[in-house]
Amino acid sequence: MIRFDSVTKVYDVRTxxxxxxxxxxxxxxxxxxxxxxSGSGKSTFLRLVLREEKATRGTVHVAGRDLAxxxxxxxxxxxRQIGAVFQDFRLLPNKSVYENVAFALQVIGKSRHAIRxxxxxxxxxxxxGGKEKRRPHELSGGEQQRVAITRxxxxxxxxxxxxxxxxxxxxxxxVGIMKLLDRINRTGTTIVMAxxxxxxxDQMRKRVVELEDxxxxxxxxxxxxxxxxxS
Amino acid sequence: MRLxxxxxxxxxxxxxxxxxxxSVIIVTSMSLxxxxxxxxxxxxxxxxxxxxxxxxxxSIFLCSEGSEAATCTAGxxxxxxxxxxxxDLESPALETYVDQVFYETKDEAYDRFLxxxxxxxxITENVTAEQMPESYRVKLKDPEKYEVVSQFFSGRSGVxxxxxxxxxxxxxxxxxxxxxxxxxxxxxxMLVAATLLVATTIRLAAASRRRETEIMRLVGASKTLLQLPxxxxxxxxxxxxxxxxVLGWWAIVKYGVQGVLVEDLPxxxxxxxxxxxxxxxxxxxxxxxxxxxxxxxxxxxxxxx
Numbered sequence: 155m156i157r158f159d160s161v162t163k164v165y166d167v168r169t170x171x172x173x174x175x176x177x178x179x180x181x182x183x184x185x186x187x188x189x190x191x192s193g194s195g196k197s198t199f200l201r202l203v204l205r206e207e208k209a210t211r212g213t214v215h216v217a218g219r220d221l222a223x224x225x226x227x228x229x230x231x232x233x234r235q236i237g238a239v240f241q242d243f244r245l246l247p248n249k250s251v252y253e254n255v256a257f258a259l260q261v262i263g264k265s266r267h268a269i270r271x272x273x274x275x276x277x278x279x280x281x282x283g284g285k286e287k288r289r290p291h292e293l294s295g296g297e298q299q300r301v302a303i304t305r306x307x308x309x310x311x312x313x314x315x316x317x318x319x320x321x322x323x324x325x326x327x328x329v330g331i332m333k334l335l336d337r338i339n340r341t342g343t344t345i346v347m348a349x350x351x352x353x354x355x356d357q358m359r360k361r362v363v364e365l366e367d368x369x370x371x372x373x374x375x376x377x378x379x380x381x382x383x384x385s
Numbered sequence: 386m387r388l389x390x391x392x393x394x395x396x397x398x399x400x401x402x403x404x405x406x407x408s409v410i411i412v413t414s415m416s417l418x419x420x421x422x423x424x425x426x427x428x429x430x431x432x433x434x435x436x437x438x439x440x441x442x443x444s445i446f447l448c449s450e451g452s453e454a455a456t457c458t459a460g461x462x463x464x465x466x467x468x469x470x471x472x473d474l475e476s477p478a479l480e481t482y483v484d485q486v487f488y489e490t491k492d493e494a495y496d497r498f499l500x501x502x503x504x505x506x507x508i509t510e511n512v513t514a515e516q517m518p519e520s521y522r523v524k525l526k527d528p529e530k531y532e533v534v535s536q537f538f539s540g541r542s543g544v545x546x547x548x549x550x551x552x553x554x555x556x557x558x559x560x561x562x563x564x565x566x567x568x569x570x571x572x573x574x575m576l577v578a579a580t581l582l583v584a585t586t587i588r589l590a591a592a593s594r595r596r597e598t599e600i601m602r603l604v605g606a607s608k609t610l611l612q613l614p615x616x617x618x619x620x621x622x623x624x625x626x627x628x629x630x631v632l633g634w635w636a637i638v639k640y641g642v643q644g645v646l647v648e649d650l651p652x653x654x655x656x657x658x659x660x661x662x663x664x665x666x667x668x669x670x671x672x673x674x675x676x677x678x679x680x681x682x683x684x685x686x687x688x689x690x
Binding site for chain 2: 232234244263
């Protein structure tokens with residue numbers, strides 16, 4: 155589903171590479187934790203998958219596409235197969251829960267009928283049924299993140315990228331979010347999650363890829379966080 | 386669905402930036418008003434040229450008593466000089482250039498002189514018909530070919546001076562053309578200001594909706610869907626400005642030129658409102674091209690897909 159072949163990403167030639175000769179493969183339906191200190195290259199990895207950045211060297215394949223040769227007008231089609239969730243939720247404050255989720259479908263041209271059917275279903279699935287009319291500021295952090303996950307998942311993407319989705323949440327709420335992500339993973343969606351949440355990684359016992367200074371230091375299936383918290 | 390989405394985004398954008406939108410409308414309407422002014426002024430000059438060139442003549446003044454020109458040393462022009470000029474004007478060499486010839490006698494010239502200065506007797510009281518020059522008034526088929534007639538008769542004994550009225554008018558028209566160029570240059574500067582203002586406005590609009598566009602980008606919105614609302618925002622705003630500029634000129638031509646000048650100063654033919662309607666599409670086109678190019682350049686820098 156995602157394949158990095160000797161990928162190097164340099165933002166500024168005067169500084170060290172953000173990713174340095176990384177080779178990695180993530181299969182369809184896998185759940186992978188990406189761990190490492192701040193600046194280790196986790197976010198760059200996710201940005202390369204989303205084609206927000208291009209690799210300086212090496213090739214990135216996502217959902218069968220070589221991203222180096224993907225023309226810019228095809229990038230939106232790639233992104234429709236990828237959902238993205240962030241630490242800061244990135245919800246639109248002036249839209250209701252329903253509108254925030256529907257927005258993701260509107261912009262890719264889904265019919266009103268399809269939106270009316272899919273959005274409530276997905277909101278029910280994540281446990282937000284009955285809160286459709288609330289605005290983000292009327293929700294708890296955990297609920298806001300659920301809305302963000304719903305928005306990322308409502309189009310049923312093949313891949314869900316999560317950049318520290320529990321970073322702003324308390325441990326109990328984080329458990330709820332992880333359970334939700336696990337359920338989504340069981341539907342066949344590949345999940346790559348960058349995190350500093352050691353407890354969560356240790357509990358989940360999923361594949362763990364550790365990055366340090368842009369290099370892969372460890373790649374273990376059923377791994378643990380296994381490093382000191384850096385932030 | 387997507388059209389409705391684009392229209393919603395467009396409306397939100399316009400409503401959110403009312404102050405900026407108003408300033409763009411004002412600046413573009415002023416700059417396009419000047420562009421329109423330059424175009425209409427040129428139309429008016431062309432119209433005046435047609436009007437006057439139709440009436441201008443080349444005058445061949447003959448020597449009279451007391452003429453001091455080098456060609457008049459033999460005294461006043463006699464019958465032989467007149468016959469020669471008449472036959473030359475009808476000769477095959479000039480026939481193709483000459484449309485009509487009128488001969489003005491001393492008395493006719495005197496009458497016209499009196500008529501011209503009837504309000505200022507101080508000028509006319511000491512002048513006699515004998516002092517007035519006889520002349521041939523030659524109307525040319527093509528006023529541009531003045532040189533042919535001029536060279537033919539200038540310097541000839543008995544001919545005091547060959548005057549082309551068109552030359553006098555040309556100086557005037559040159560001055561008017563300069564005014565058009567001035568208006569054009571001013572319009573050019575203002576268009577640059579308008580272009581930069583459109584670019585800044587779109588940049589601000591894109592910045593104020595960054596969160597929204599970022600989400601759109603992430604969920605796979607196409608480039609068109611991302612950029613079109615901003616482009617349309619620029620185009621509609623500028624089109625509004627063009628509309629105001631056209632309206633302004635329509636009012637000026639309808640109530641100023643046709644309402645006042647035509648009656649109070651009927652010296653020449655004046656432009657009509659049809660000239661404004663002919664110019665209008667060009668103003669709109671110019672505005673739309675300006676807004677599109679400015680938006681595209683700005684969006685490619687500040688709203689990447």
